Amino acid sequence: MHHLRGLLLLICLAGGVSVSDSFSAEPSKKVLIIGIDGCRFDAIQSADTPQLDQLIADGCYDPDCHIVGERYQGNDTISGPGWSSILTGVWADKHGVNDNTFKGKNYEKYPHVFQRLKESLPDAYAASVVTWVPIQTYIVSAADEGLSYAPENKEYAAADAVASLAAQRIVTQQNPTILFYYIGQVDEAGHSKGFHPSVQEYVAAIEQADKHVGEVVTAMRSRLDYANEQWLIIITSDHGGRGLGHSGGHQVPEILNSFLVVSGTAAMRGRIEKETYLTDVVPTALTHLDVNVKAEWALDGQAVGLRSGL
Numbered sequence: 001m002h003h004l005r006g007l008l009l010l011i012c013l014a015g016g017v018s019v020s021d022s023f024s025a026e027p028s029k030k031v032l033i034i035g036i037d038g039c040r041f042d043a044i045q046s047a048d049t050p051q052l053d054q055l056i057a058d059g060c061y062d063p064d065c066h067i068v069g070e071r072y073q074g075n076d077t078i079s080g081p082g083w084s085s086i087l088t089g090v091w092a093d094k095h096g097v098n099d100n101t102f103k104g105k106n107y108e109k110y111p112h113v114f115q116r117l118k119e120s121l122p123d124a125y126a127a128s129v130v131t132w133v134p135i136q137t138y139i140v141s142a143a144d145e146g147l148s149y150a151p152e153n154k155e156y157a158a159a160d161a162v163a164s165l166a167a168q169r170i171v172t173q174q175n176p177t178i179l180f181y182y183i184g185q186v187d188e189a190g191h192s193k194g195f196h197p198s199v200q201e202y203v204a205a206i207e208q209a210d211k212h213v214g215e216v217v218t219a220m221r222s223r224l225d226y227a228n229e230q231w232l233i234i235i236t237s238d239h240g241g242r243g244l245g246h247s248g249g250h251q252v253p254e255i256l257n258s259f260l261v262v263s264g265t266a267a268m269r270g271r272i273e274k275e276t277y278l279t280d281v282v283p284t285a286l287t288h289l290d291v292n293v294k295a296e297w298a299l300d301g302q303a304v305g306l307r308s309g310l
């Protein structure tokens with residue numbers, strides 16, 4: 001820091017060049033979206049999650065992000081519609097996915113965020129790493145790398161670990177504009193042992209997910225050009241859970257509410273005051289990347305938690 005100040009002083013004295021002229025280059029804006037399937041925020045709070053805690057402290061959060069909108073609640077409260085809403089920015093009456101059969105999908109008209117990004121920034125590098133294969137099979141489009149690691153015998157922990165390595169490789173060796181990284185083992189633990197902050201296996205899965213979040217975020221921060229980049233990190237889940245499930249949860253707050261974290265130097269601080277929705281993820285990411293969100297895209301969400309966007 002002192003060295004930099006000295007250099008600035010030298011530049012000013014030597015050339016009469018103002019500091020703002022010399023350092024007007026905008027940081028390169030980038031987005032990391034982390035999706036943790038079936039993760040309840042109250043269970044994060046009762047778990048030991050230093051990585052998530054720090055990301056929340058370095059940004060803003062909503063502990064009650066709605067997984068269905070006000071206009072339409074016809075879809076089931078499960079992964080197919082949830083991740084479709086998160087990754088397209090529209091509700092299920094538009095993207096057409098009401099359950100995990102993906103019957104009726106309309107991603108041609110309401111595509112994945114990568115496709116919207118590339119309409120505006122064709123040279124953007126977009127990558128997705130998942131362990132729930134239907135995301136890659138059905139939802140992802142316009143990816144430079146779209147990787148999915150199917151768990152063997154529904155053992156997501158091992159698949160998530162491999163996916164973390166892939167995400168770390170991409171974020172360090174490529175130059176991604178946007179990276180989506182998905183973690184599956186929390187939902188698996190919920191289905192087998194219970195979705196609740198008092199269930200040890202569920203909490204342990206969240207703690208393992210937190211480690212993977214830390215691995216990918218640490219890799220991101222180790223990028224050679226990190227000092228000239230402005231990363232926005234968005235973290236959410238597709239639904240909560242109660243008992244051993246989450247289907248048909250339209251009247252169940254523990255299922256109906258997810259959470260949303262928006263973190264980084266571009267994010268606001270503290271609890272987000274307004275209501276938030278899964279469909280806010282795409283407009284938030286695109287707004288950070290300076291993409292003009294077109295009215296004709298008919299996105300249902302809004303940018304939330306950005307210093308400049310409010």
Ligand SMILES: [Zn+2]
Pocket residue numbers: 037038078079080082187238239
């Ligand atoms: Zn799910």
